[in-house]
Amino acid sequence: ICCDIHHPEEFVNLMSSILKPPTAPPHSRIPKYDPTQHDRMLRNALDEWREQTTAAVYGWHHLNDIGPSIVMCNATLERIVNCAHHHKINSIQDLRRETAWPDVDRYGGEVLSLIQRHAAPLASPFISIPLRDTTTNVPVAGHAGPSLVLGSISSRRKVKCGACGQEGHN
Secondary structure, three states, rough: OOOOOOOOOHHHOOOOOOOOOOOOOOOOOOOOOOOOOOHHHHHHHHHHHHHHHHHHHHHHHHHHHOOOHOOOOOOHHHHHHHHHOOOOOOHHHHHHHHHOOOHHHHHHHHHHHHHHHHHOOOOOOOOOOOOOOOOOOOOOOOOOOOOOOOOOOOOOOOOOOOOOOEOOOO
């Protein structure tokens, strides 16, 4: 109670009984990138799939009048391509979370198969660097790492004064 004329009991009948809809889970942040050949192939395949699906479900006249965005809007198509580039869509649940597309349950399997068919393969987490012989001081070709010579310890670089050029007093 903030004052003599305000009583919380008087406002109970004005409260709403409408529940808030559940919030959608957050989608991934996708950094900017340069599209690859795989991205262009996926975009073309999804575009063709949209046209075929629109014609099959709604008829050619709707495809000509309205376009393929009846089945999937352009923003959803771009989001799918961007997420596929970064390998964020691997299941129907991922597709639902990343796009919030209302027709995921109806067409999600078809779109997922297009993603798997046209998306770029995952890069290997393993890097192959040839081993080098540690008994010699010959660096391996193509390997720009520091060389290590057993048995000899190089002396540390001496720190020189920036003003006078002498060692040891800075």
